[in-house]
Amino acid sequence: MDFDLSEEQQLIYQYGDQLAQRFDRKYWMENAATHRFPTEMFQQIADDGFLGVMVPESYGGAGLGLFEMTLFMEGLANNGIPLLSLVVSSTMSLPLIARYGTEEQKQRYLPDLCAGRTKFCFAITEPGAGSNTPEITTIARKSGAGYLLSGQKTFITDANDADFALVVTRTTPRSEVTRKTDGFTLFLVDLKAPGVDRAEIDIRVPMPESQWQLFFDDVQLTEADALGEFGRGFDILFDTLNPERIVVAAICSGLGRYALGRAVEYACEREVFSGPIGAYQGLQHPLAESKALLEAASLMTLKAAWCFDHNRPTGEAANTAKLTAADAGIKAVDASIQCFGGNGFTGDYGIYEIYPMVRLLKTAPVSREMILNYIGEKVLGLPRSY
Amino acid sequence: MKVLVCVKRVVDYNVRIRVKPDGGGVVTDGVKMAMNPFDEIAVEEALRMREAGHVSEVVAVTIGDKKSQEQLRTALAMGADRAIWVEHEEAIQPLGVARVLKALAEREQPGLVLLGKQAIDDDCGQTAQMLAALWQRPQATYASEVVISGETVRVTREVDAGLEVIDVDLPAVISTDLRLNEPRYVKLPDIMKAKRKPMDSYTLPDLGVELPPLVERLETTPPPARTGGFKVESVEELVATLKEKGLV
Ligand SMILES: Cc1cc2nc3c(=O)[nH]c(=O)nc-3n(C[C@H](O)[C@H](O)[C@H](O)COP(=O)(O)OP(=O)(O)OC[C@H]3O[C@@H](n4cnc5c(N)ncnc54)[C@H](O)[C@@H]3O)c2cc1C
Numbered sequence: 001m002d003f004d005l006s007e008e009q010q011l012i013y014q015y016g017d018q019l020a021q022r023f024d025r026k027y028w029m030e031n032a033a034t035h036r037f038p039t040e041m042f043q044q045i046a047d048d049g050f051l052g053v054m055v056p057e058s059y060g061g062a063g064l065g066l067f068e069m070t071l072f073m074e075g076l077a078n079n080g081i082p083l084l085s086l087v088v089s090s091t092m093s094l095p096l097i098a099r100y101g102t103e104e105q106k107q108r109y110l111p112d113l114c115a116g117r118t119k120f121c122f123a124i125t126e127p128g129a130g131s132n133t134p135e136i137t138t139i140a141r142k143s144g145a146g147y148l149l150s151g152q153k154t155f156i157t158d159a160n161d162a163d164f165a166l167v168v169t170r171t172t173p174r175s176e177v178t179r180k181t182d183g184f185t186l187f188l189v190d191l192k193a194p195g196v197d198r199a200e201i202d203i204r205v206p207m208p209e210s211q212w213q214l215f216f217d218d219v220q221l222t223e224a225d226a227l228g229e230f231g232r233g234f235d236i237l238f239d240t241l242n243p244e245r246i247v248v249a250a251i252c253s254g255l256g257r258y259a260l261g262r263a264v265e266y267a268c269e270r271e272v273f274s275g276p277i278g279a280y281q282g283l284q285h286p287l288a289e290s291k292a293l294l295e296a297a298s299l300m301t302l303k304a305a306w307c308f309d310h311n312r313p314t315g316e317a318a319n320t321a322k323l324t325a326a327d328a329g330i331k332a333v334d335a336s337i338q339c340f341g342g343n344g345f346t347g348d349y350g351i352y353e354i355y356p357m358v359r360l361l362k363t364a365p366v367s368r369e370m371i372l373n374y375i376g377e378k379v380l381g382l383p384r385s386y
Numbered sequence: 387m388k389v390l391v392c393v394k395r396v397v398d399y400n401v402r403i404r405v406k407p408d409g410g411g412v413v414t415d416g417v418k419m420a421m422n423p424f425d426e427i428a429v430e431e432a433l434r435m436r437e438a439g440h441v442s443e444v445v446a447v448t449i450g451d452k453k454s455q456e457q458l459r460t461a462l463a464m465g466a467d468r469a470i471w472v473e474h475e476e477a478i479q480p481l482g483v484a485r486v487l488k489a490l491a492e493r494e495q496p497g498l499v500l501l502g503k504q505a506i507d508d509d510c511g512q513t514a515q516m517l518a519a520l521w522q523r524p525q526a527t528y529a530s531e532v533v534i535s536g537e538t539v540r541v542t543r544e545v546d547a548g549l550e551v552i553d554v555d556l557p558a559v560i561s562t563d564l565r566l567n568e569p570r571y572v573k574l575p576d577i578m579k580a581k582r583k584p585m586d587s588y589t590l591p592d593l594g595v596e597l598p599p600l601v602e603r604l605e606t607t608p609p610p611a612r613t614g615g616f617k618v619e620s621v622e623e624l625v626a627t628l629k630e631k632g633l634v
Binding site: 015 | 400402455456459460571572574575576577578580581614
């Protein structure tokens with residue numbers, strides 16, 4: 001076993017430190033306050049070649065794996081500048097197109113996506129199907145030579161800025177399939193097509209991205225818009241849900257580290273009675289404990305990414321990483337806020353604002369409960385309650 | 387023309403420096419290390435010279451333990467053509483470094499040697515000057531602008547009195563100041579290319595150089611902790627206090 005990162009991987013991990021010199025937490029917060037997409041920062045990331053980390057070089061990417069993607073994302077979060085849009089595009093959509101797309105689809109989408117000229121969002125969740133994905137009712141019905149897409153998606157990150165959406169849809173209604181996960185197909189949908197409408201959701205978590213409801217009213221699709229094998233969309237989906245969990249875990253560990261770094265600096269300086277407050281074990285131990293939990297989660301996250309890249313079963317490690325990283329991130333941010341006393345709640349110090357994001361990631365993209373269900377049922381073999 | 391750029395592995399400038407409990411230096415174990423920021427500026431300047439067509443090859447060099455190869459890799463990822471690693475485990479001091487660099491300059495015959503004006507660990511600020519003396523070539527230190535024209539180079543230097551502009555003949559030694567340029571980002575495709583770029587390694591005997599320590603460090607102590615400030619009531623009191631403390 002070798003825990004050393006290669007020089008190349010170290011540079012990828014440190015990229016966030018570099019980027020943060022130009023686009024720092026303050027820049028991120030300014031955009032986050034109004035859900036403005038951070039165009040300048042995104043373009044810099046594109047120019048530096050990081051959008052297509054997992055896309056083969058022949059299509060404009062770097063040809064690396066989820067491991068490097070995870071290092072890159074954790075490096076951004078270490079600096080307090082995470083981007084959820086990179087989860088739905090660079091981690092989920094691009095590698096999926098690279099893996100399952102036809103040659104024509106790859107040529108059509110990937111070079112532009114890697115260069116940041118176009119963007120994808122990823123639409124799974126529906127008002128009636130969040131944790132219970134097989135209950136999706138959005139459907140693409142055969143019509144002449146093509147398909148007509150109708151239905152509604154919700155909480156779709158970045159659906160206003162994105163040019164395309166990867167839409168998880170039924171092609172056979174639930175009532176006509178024997179296994180509830182049968183009859184799904186993934187479609188590449190142009191969000192400028194007639195019949196696509198959207199409405200913004202009022203999300204109170206400071207982040208540059210915004211979330212949208214997407215409405216499809218008989219949107220015209222062709223066979224060539226389907227990604228991967230027809231009717232087997234659910235199988236493909238798992239190639240993207242594990243990576244999603246893994247990079248989200250990386251974001252949690254990174255944000256936790258960022259908060260801890262800020263808190264340690266403050267706690268070494270602030271004096272209330274005699275000596276710095278960081279010496280009080282009431283403050284010090286929660287910081288130390290969070291540090292330990294964050295590093296353990298971070299290691300599990302890299303293991304999960306490694307499993308994915310090596311075609312090993314990834315579910316257990318990915319879910320464990322997401323669970324432990326979200327918990328550790330929340331704990332770390334909470335312990336950090338406590339060090340700042342009243343200052344922790346001011347805009348000047350900007351510490352409290354880290355909390356909503358790590359807290360969100362306990363619920364989305366997959367909730368803590370659904371993760372425990374997975375570990376309970378699939379890993380431990382316990383009976384299912386629902 | 388070939389440019390030799392010298393880079394040093396130092397504790398990252400963002401890291402809060404801590405002194406070892408026994409006073410024998412600062413803690414580097416488990417601490418984030420990085421390329422000395424002034425050296426990053428030197429690498430950037432060399433790359434810009436190459437892009438402007440004045441330079442055909444940029445060679446990055448470092449002296450240090452195996453881990454210092456990481457900083458060479460960073461220089462290669464920024465765009466340097468190749469790297470030279472001089473293996474040396476122990477601490478290094480300016481005169482020793484200058485001797486190694488002189489030996490390399492004689493081998494490589496660069497038209498220009500670029501270095502940071504100082505390394506942010508020991509803040510000696512001596513290597514460039516010593517190298518120029520040993521190599522017997524002109525020096526231009528603290529550069530904030532460098533313009534190459536034919537066989538000479540015009541350097542704007544940041545000195546106490548303001549800006550000084552001098553012309554020096556090439557080959558020359560130039561040390562870089564903060565305002566010379568803003569170093570570029572390392573791009574992912576370049577990181578991957580860097581992996582395949584050549585890195586030569588030498589030992590000190592290879593270069594015929596010995597580095598006996600010339601300076602003995604007796605003790606390292608942290609700076610005194612900052613004591614809290616206090617408020618004064620009026621301008622008069624402020625002036626009086628400053629005078630009392632001998633500050634004005
Ligand atoms: C900011 C944000 C961004 C998002 N971005 C996207 C996106 O880009 N694309 C996308 O498709 N979706 C996105 N989502 C949706 C997200 O994935 C869902 O909100 C999440 O999967 C939970 O589904 P739900 O909201 O329907 O909750 P529900 O499924 O209604 O769950 C409600 C609660 O019940 C619990 N629960 C449900 N079933 C069980 C059970 N069997 N056992 C125990 N507890 C259970 C859940 O854990 C949860 O706590 C986003 C959401 C948010 C808030």
